[in-house]
Amino acid sequence: MSELQIVDLHVNVNGKEILKGVNLTVRQGEVHALMGPNGTGKSTLAYTLMGHPNYEVTQGEVWFKGQNILELEADQRAHLGLFLAFQYPVAIPGVSVANFLRAAINARRKAENPEDKGIPIPEFRKQLKKVMDTLRMDHSFAGRYLNDGFSGGEKKRAEVLQMAMLKPEIAIMDETDSGLDIDALRIVAEGVNTLRGPDLGVLVITHYQRILNYIKPDIVHIMLDGRIVESGGPDLALHLEEHGYDWLKNKVEVIA
Ligand SMILES: Nc1ncnc2c1ncn2[C@@H]1O[C@H](COP(=O)(O)OP(=O)(O)O)[C@@H](O)[C@H]1O
Numbered sequence: 001m002s003e004l005q006i007v008d009l010h011v012n013v014n015g016k017e018i019l020k021g022v023n024l025t026v027r028q029g030e031v032h033a034l035m036g037p038n039g040t041g042k043s044t045l046a047y048t049l050m051g052h053p054n055y056e057v058t059q060g061e062v063w064f065k066g067q068n069i070l071e072l073e074a075d076q077r078a079h080l081g082l083f084l085a086f087q088y089p090v091a092i093p094g095v096s097v098a099n100f101l102r103a104a105i106n107a108r109r110k111a112e113n114p115e116d117k118g119i120p121i122p123e124f125r126k127q128l129k130k131v132m133d134t135l136r137m138d139h140s141f142a143g144r145y146l147n148d149g150f151s152g153g154e155k156k157r158a159e160v161l162q163m164a165m166l167k168p169e170i171a172i173m174d175e176t177d178s179g180l181d182i183d184a185l186r187i188v189a190e191g192v193n194t195l196r197g198p199d200l201g202v203l204v205i206t207h208y209q210r211i212l213n214y215i216k217p218d219i220v221h222i223m224l225d226g227r228i229v230e231s232g233g234p235d236l237a238l239h240l241e242e243h244g245y246d247w248l249k250n251k252v253e254v255i256a
């Protein structure tokens, strides 16, 4: 069974320490929610895991399948079976969602076996249709140019579709940068709820306190000021919904 193990991760952005020692393990088969107010470092964690160059790791390790993935390029991380949403955030005019997905699948197959000739197109089409039906997506979505004029919700739909087609062992899904896009969280949650099972571990990142209306995580973590200050079951999300984050503020002072 695979697990993603984040150990004492410290990250600077523009010379300022944003992550101050994050410890978190996500195993295959588990759905984790990472919650916390805006500006506490949740997206910084996601960007760091995907290897974004602006995020400077100053301390710590992230283990996956016996490797410290911080030493790997972003595409190598993906080929290991780690899915990081936002991996391809830019619009790619002229490349349809379907073509992009096929390229991503073939890249992963080739990384596993250099002799691989790529997935046969009829097989790919069959899989894509099946997955889109499971996710109740309109088939026309596969013909759209990737992220070209996509709404926040459509970007999330493309990510969920990518996750379903690539069948990663661990997936990290961050909320949209607009933050308030409940629609986007709903799309991610429905996708995760459909795809969850013993082979998939997911970290869903959100600041939205009423997450339980959409998804039932096995484990909930709360991030404040660059650290995870509390972890627990779904009841922790319920507690947040009722009481907000104030009751945790003294924890930050104690740890700091
Ligand atoms: N690219 C960046 N440039 C400058 N500051 C950044 C950048 N990314 C994040 N930060 C800062 O890091 C802190 C954490 O941000 P972020 O990780 O986006 O929080 P969250 O996702 O929890 O809302 C904020 O103070 C934010 O201003």
Ligand SMILES: [Mg+2]
Residues within 6 Å of the ligand: 042, 043, 044, 177
């Ligand atoms: Mg964020």
